[in-house]
Amino acid sequence: MFSALKPQPADKILALMGQFKADPRADKIDLGVGVYKDATGHTPIMRAVKTAEKLLWEAETTKTYTGLAGDPAFNAAMADLVLGGTVDAGRISSVATPGGTGAVRQAFELARMAAPQGRVFVSDPTWPNHLSILKHLGMEAVPYRYFDADTRAVDFAGMIADLAAARAGDIVLLHGCCHNPTGANLTLPEWEEVAALLEKTGAVPMIDIAYQGFGDGLDADAAGVRLIANRLPEVLIAASCSKNFGIYRERTGALIALSDPARQEVTQGTLAYLNRQNYSFPPDHGARLVTMILTDPALRAEWEAELEEVRLGMLTLREGLATELKRLSGSDRFGFLAQHRGMFSRLGATPEQVERLKTEHGIYMVGDSRLNIAGLNATTVPILAKAVIDVGV
Numbered sequence: 001m002f003s004a005l006k007p008q009p010a011d012k013i014l015a016l017m018g019q020f021k022a023d024p025r026a027d028k029i030d031l032g033v034g035v036y037k038d039a040t041g042h043t044p045i046m047r048a049v050k051t052a053e054k055l056l057w058e059a060e061t062t063k064t065y066t067g068l069a070g071d072p073a074f075n076a077a078m079a080d081l082v083l084g085g086t087v088d089a090g091r092i093s094s095v096a097t098p099g100g101t102g103a104v105r106q107a108f109e110l111a112r113m114a115a116p117q118g119r120v121f122v123s124d125p126t127w128p129n130h131l132s133i134l135k136h137l138g139m140e141a142v143p144y145r146y147f148d149a150d151t152r153a154v155d156f157a158g159m160i161a162d163l164a165a166a167r168a169g170d171i172v173l174l175h176g177c178c179h180n181p182t183g184a185n186l187t188l189p190e191w192e193e194v195a196a197l198l199e200k201t202g203a204v205p206m207i208d209i210a211y212q213g214f215g216d217g218l219d220a221d222a223a224g225v226r227l228i229a230n231r232l233p234e235v236l237i238a239a240s241c242s243k244n245f246g247i248y249r250e251r252t253g254a255l256i257a258l259s260d261p262a263r264q265e266v267t268q269g270t271l272a273y274l275n276r277q278n279y280s281f282p283p284d285h286g287a288r289l290v291t292m293i294l295t296d297p298a299l300r301a302e303w304e305a306e307l308e309e310v311r312l313g314m315l316t317l318r319e320g321l322a323t324e325l326k327r328l329s330g331s332d333r334f335g336f337l338a339q340h341r342g343m344f345s346r347l348g349a350t351p352e353q354v355e356r357l358k359t360e361h362g363i364y365m366v367g368d369s370r371l372n373i374a375g376l377n378a379t380t381v382p383i384l385a386k387a388v389i390d391v392g393v
Helices: 012-022 047-059 072-083 099-114 128-137 156-163 188-201 223-231 261-278 285-295 297-329 351-361 380-390
Strands: 092-098 120-124 141-145 171-175 204-209 235-240 252-258 344-346 370-372
Touching: 047 285, 047 297, 072 092, 072 223, 072 235, 072 252, 072 285, 092 099, 092 261, 099 128, 099 204, 099 235, 099 252, 099 261, 120 128, 120 156, 128 141, 141 156, 156 188, 171 188, 188 204, 188 223, 204 223, 223 235, 252 261, 252 285, 285 297, 297 380, 351 380
Parallel strands: 120 141, 120 171, 171 204, 204 235
Antiparallel strands: 092 252, 235 252, 344 370
């Protein structure tokens, strides 16, 4: 049987991680993998998470299953974090998932059940795993223009023109904030235009929000999501806790589905059914930590303060890199780095220049020149800037 299997395409980011580990140079810099790192290059456990784990260790008395949808308290806490209490609870169905990726997969599965012939409109570019999962599920992906490679900003006119082709039964996949891989985000007025277009076409928005709190703050980063949630009758939201709680390996996420209250019971039941088919009960450890943090005022305040430190630290790195590149190049062409938000930006280097950065300077980034801002620190910012100019970006 296994002789019929064919080699699968290698994940480019995982392959890059392997190359970085094998590189013997002591001064190499990893800007590829999408993981937050502090100034020492370490991915720390957040203070509130550490405190919650100690409390949980003392209080936990069982490891039995929670439920197909996960702990109701977690689902309620995540809905409040993302939606901010702006949506009628009678519209909300939600389940815990293994990370944000699990939420994305379940959302696509739900969409395929509800509208088997529906297409999924996906930004060009997008997180590669969006396309990989859609291909695996046999769902049609339709690219829409999003990023202008010349201006390094959102090509909003192209985006709206392409999304006008969506129709009822289709899904429009949107990034809630901190667009991956470009870092270029929609403004709130642009979110309003997208909402109006979706109302007109009847397509259902699906929002992947993996970086809430990494851009302009917890509420500001969710503003577009909340606007869509209140304007459209049906919405899918895939939320991740990996980045903003720093619990990558705990695989903690949530899928939220908004519907008419009359359809809420069926929607919730379908989400639980999909969990049962894919992995039965979702993991609970990370979800319980998140619940403890979000529902305890002291823990939440500590978490929000540290998250703000992380956010401001990334902004400082962005501004520092843009300033140093301006100094070295005598040009404002890298100013977009300070305007983008989140962990990622596309530098605008060619694949050949990216390869030179790796071979000549030990600087690793994805082939499309996506770099992880959080992989930098005050020491490596000028090193990267000099290398970028050296290879002719």
